[in-house]
Amino acid sequence: MEKQKKIKPLKELPSGFEDRQEKELLVRDFVIxxxxxxxxxxxxxxxxxxxxxxxxxxxxxxxxKERPGEGIFSFKDENKWVSLRYDLTAPLARYVAKNFNEIxxxxxxxxxxxxxxxxxxxxxxxxxxxxxxxxxxxTKNLQADAELCILISEILEKCGLEKKDxxxxxxxxxxxxxxxxxxxxxxxxxxxxTIRSLDKVKRLGWTEVKKLLGKGRKDKSGDFTKGAELxxxxxxxxxxxxxxxxxxxxxxxxxxxxxxxxxxxxxEFDPSLVRGLEYYTGPIFxxxxxxxxxxxxxxxxxxxxxxxxxxxxxxxxxFGNFECPATGIxxxxxxxxxxxxxxxxxxxETVKPVMICVFDKKNMGEYIKxxxxxxxxxxxxxxxxxxxxxxxxxxYANKIQSPCVIFYGDDEVKNKEVKLRNLKTGDETxxxxxxxxxxxxxxx
Numbered sequence: 416m417e418k419q420k421k422i423k424p425l426k427e428l429p430s431g432f433e434d435r436q437e438k439e440l441l442v443r444d445f446v447i448x449x450x451x452x453x454x455x456x457x458x459x460x461x462x463x464x465x466x467x468x469x470x471x472x473x474x475x476x477x478x479x480k481e482r483p484g485e486g487i488f489s490f491k492d493e494n495k496w497v498s499l500r501y502d503l504t505a506p507l508a509r510y511v512a513k514n515f516n517e518i519x520x521x522x523x524x525x526x527x528x529x530x531x532x533x534x535x536x537x538x539x540x541x542x543x544x545x546x547x548x549x550x551x552x553x554t555k556n557l558q559a560d561a562e563l564c565i566l567i568s569e570i571l572e573k574c575g576l577e578k579k580d581x582x583x584x585x586x587x588x589x590x591x592x593x594x595x596x597x598x599x600x601x602x603x604x605x606x607x608x609t610i611r612s613l614d615k616v617k618r619l620g621w622t623e624v625k626k627l628l629g630k631g632r633k634d635k636s637g638d639f640t641k642g643a644e645l646x647x648x649x650x651x652x653x654x655x656x657x658x659x660x661x662x663x664x665x666x667x668x669x670x671x672x673x674x675x676x677x678x679x680x681x682x683e684f685d686p687s688l689v690r691g692l693e694y695y696t697g698p699i700f701x702x703x704x705x706x707x708x709x710x711x712x713x714x715x716x717x718x719x720x721x722x723x724x725x726x727x728x729x730x731x732x733x734f735g736n737f738e739c740p741a742t743g744i745x746x747x748x749x750x751x752x753x754x755x756x757x758x759x760x761x762x763x764e765t766v767k768p769v770m771i772c773v774f775d776k777k778n779m780g781e782y783i784k785x786x787x788x789x790x791x792x793x794x795x796x797x798x799x800x801x802x803x804x805x806x807x808x809x810x811y812a813n814k815i816q817s818p819c820v821i822f823y824g825d826d827e828v829k830n831k832e833v834k835l836r837n838l839k840t841g842d843e844t845x846x847x848x849x850x851x852x853x854x855x856x857x858x859x
Contacts (some may be wrong), residue, residue, distance in 0.1 A: 418496070428759055429542075430527075430536050430542070430544055431534075431535075431536030431540075431541050431543070432541065432543050432658045433541060433543075433749075434478050435749075437765070438756075438761075438763065439752060439753075439756065440763050441761075441763045441765065442557055442752050442755065442756055442763060443545070443748060443749070443752045445761070445763065446572070446574050446751065446752060446755070447527060447547075447748070449574050450525070450527070450547055450570055452573070452805065453566055453569050453570050453573065454549060454566070457523075457549075457566050458523055458564065459524060459549055460523060460524050460525070461520075461524070461525060461526070461527040462507070462510070462524040462525070462526050462730055463505065463526060463528065464500075464503070464506040464509075464510055464526065464528070465500075465506075465530075466500060466528070466529065467497050467498065467499060467500070468497070468498060468500055468506055468509065469496070469497060469507070469607030470487070470489050470496035470497060470498040470499075471493055471495075471496070471507075471736075472494075472505060472506070472509045473487065473498060473500060473501055473502075473505040473506070479752045484535060485851075486501060486531070486532065486533055487499065487501050487531070487533055488531050488533050488765050493573055493764075498530040499530075500528075500530055500531065501530060501531070501532060501810060502530055502546065502548075502692070502745070503528055503530060503546055503548040503745065504528050504548065504550065504692075504694075504727065504730070504743055504745075505730070506736065507524065507526070507548070507550055507552070507743070508727075508730040508731045508733070508741075509734060511552050511553075511731050511737070511739060511741075512734030512735055512737055512739075513734075515737055515739070516565060519553075520552075520553035520554075520739075521551050521552060521554040521556075521559065522551075522552045522553055523549075523550070523551050523552075523648070524549075524550055524552070525547070525548060525549045525550075526547070526548050526620060527545065527546070527547050527748070527827075528545070528546060528548050529543060529544065529545055529546070529606055530543075530544060531543050535634075535638070540719075540750075541749060544747050544748070544749040544750070544838060545748040545749055546745055546746070546747055546748060547722075547745060547746045547748055548724075548743055548745040549566060549567075549743065549744055549745075550741060550742065550743030550744075551563070551741065551742055551743070552731065552739060552740075552741040553739050553740070553741065554740060554741075555728070555740045556675055556743075557666060557669045557670050557698065559742050560670050560697075560698045560700075560725075561670050561673035562668075562673075562680075563700070563724065563742060563743065563744040564583045564585070564674070564679070564682065564700055564744070565674075565677055565679055566580075567702060567722070567744055567746065568583065568679065569679060569853045570746075571702070573757060573758040574635075574751075574755060575758070575761075576755070576758065576759075578681045580705055580706055580758065581681070581702060581703065581704050581705060581707060582681060582682065582683055582702075582703050582705060583681060583682040583683075583700055583701070583702060584682070584683060584684075584685035584688050584696065584700065584701040584702075584703055584720075584723075585667060585670065585671070585682055585683070585684060585688070585698055585699070585700050585701075586667065586685055586686060586687075586688040586689070586698075587664045587666050587667045587684065587699060588689075588690075588695045588696055588697055588698075588699055588725065588726075589664045589665075589666060590664050590667075590686065591610065591613075591689055593664075594652075594653060594656050594657075595609070598645075598649050598650075598652060598653070599701065600645070600649070601762040605643055605644065605645070606688040606693070607642035607693045608627075608641075608642070608644075609628060609643045609645065609653075610691065610693055611627075611687050611691050612624050612627035612628050612642070612643055613628075613657070613689045614654070614688070614689050614690060614691035615627065616657075616687050616718055617717075617719060618717060618719055621654055624650065625650050625654070627640060627642050627643065628642060628643050628645045628649075628650045628653065629642045629643070629644070629645060629646075629647075629650060630642045630644070630794065637814065638785055649655070656686070657686045657687045658686070658687070659686075666697050666698050666726075667684070667698060667838075669799065670698050673840065684730060685701070688700075688701050690723060690725055692729045694729070694730045695725040695726060695727055696725075696726055696727055696728045696729055697724050697726030697728065697742075698725055698742070699723070699724070699725030699726070700724055700725060700730060700744060701720045701722070701723035701724050702720055702721050702722045702723060702746065703719075703721075704718060704720075704721060704754055706725070706754075706757075706758055708753070708754050708757055709757060718750075718754060721745065721746055721747055721750050721751045721754060722744065722745050722746035722747055722750075722751070724742070724743045724744030724745055725741070725742065725743075725744075726741070726742040727741055727742070727743070728740035728741065753811065764770075766795050766818070766859055767795065767815055767816045767817050767818060768795040768796050768797045768817060769789065769794060769795065769796040769797075769817060769818060769819055769820070769821065769855055769859070770796070770797055770798075770799055770808070770811070770812045770815075770817045770819075770820045770821070771785060771786060771796065771797070771799065771820070771821045771823065772798065772799055772805060772808050772809075772820055772821065772822050772823070773798060773799045773808065774822070774823065774824040774825070775824075777824070778823065778825075778828060779798075780794040781823060781828055782798050782823060783798070785823060785833065785848065785851070786798055786823065788848070789851065789852055789855060792852040792856075794856070794859070799812075805819050809822075812838060813838065816857045817838055818837070818838060818839065818855075818858050819835055819837050819838055819839075819855060819858045819859070820836050820838065821833050821834070821835055821851075822834035822836065822843075827845075831847065831848055832845050832846060832847050833845075833851060834846075835844055835851070835854055835855070835858075837858050841857070845852070
């Protein structure tokens with residue numbers, strides 16, 4: 416009988432998912448610390464909602480399918496569809512509806528959490544990413560919309576960007592609604608598909624978006640996306656209005672007046688801004704970077720925005736009879752960090768551990784005494800955690816960039832001293848144990 420060949424698991428990741436290494440994570444921690452500082456300053460409460468929601472709670476704002484597989488990752492649990500959250504806004508709306516009588520009105524919350532999108536990935540676009548959201552729920556006051564743009568600007572500048580490095584783009588869903596009324600586009604599905612198509616103008620250009628507005632588009636890989644089925648005159652009118660008209664709707668004018676009070680001028684009207692999700696009802700914003708971003712091959716890529724948002728006055732009402740207007744803004748943290756690391760040289764240094772070499776396991780008690788001594792002095796340190804002779808231990812120390820290693824063999828134990836090797840210079844010094852922490856501090 417032929418022996419069955421063992422199939423090895425894949426070491427590669429699914430497309431759109433990334434392993435993230437220490438430097439990127441430390442930069443992300445730096446960004447998050449700045450976000451939290453600003454949010455507390457602006458009076459926002461911290462909230463966390465689960466990664467999974469019932470699909471009906473978030474699926475209303477995504478394409479209707481017999482199996483909700485487009486746009487979201489889902490599975491069936493006890494005859495109900497459950498999905499990984501697509502964004503942090505729909506879960507917030509569900510939370511507000513559930514706790515409507517207990518929370519303050521307005522309710523200002525911020526959240527940091529992972530979201531998942533079952534979409535085709537691209538440069539800097541992931542299927543799983545960390546998102547930051549700030550929302551003000553329960554008010555029609557456009558001061559809330561303006562302040563979201565102000566606080567995002569403060570976060571970006573605290574993270575190292577200058578005003579010239581980014582722009583807040585602003586428009587209004589009321590502008591596109593006027594166009595839809597003019598063109599007599601009334602089908603919810605057609606309006607949704609049109610908005611999603613227009614949202615891709617910056618990334619794909621008008622030639623390709625016109626295909627999405629019409630019969631459909633086949634991308635470079637051969638995948639076909641069904642179009643919005645607008646006719647040629649409707650498409651040409653859309654292009655003309657979005658390219659030539661400023662959306663001077665009342666809500667946009669009011670927001671920009673509030674910007675003036677803040678002396679904030681780092682924004683511009685952008686009639687092509689529509690935002691892809693259909694639940695927006697008023698002013699919408701987007702955060703665009705004004706510097707080149709490169710991919711892993713060093714090629715300049717069309718990076719797009721790092722975040723955005725807008726007013727969504729009817730979203731909470733989907734969960735019941737709740738009069739609860741709202742506005743919010745979000746940043747894709749992984750995308751922002753990816754760009755920031757190219758713009759700014761982050762001097763984030765971690766002090767790697769001093770390593771105690773293991774000569775003989777019978778001396779482990781002595782090694783631990785030394786370890787406790789130097790750790791009590793707040794020196795990062797470890798006993799070699801693997802198995803192997805000195806050569807292997809030194810390879811490990813060099814690989815983790817340890818600043819120095821401690822040799823404590825039989826002779827050193829007898830003389831109550833250690834040999835300290837500086838791995839930056841190669842110098843070795845015999846040191847009394849009581850002087851060890853002082854000497855290590857000179858090296859690190």
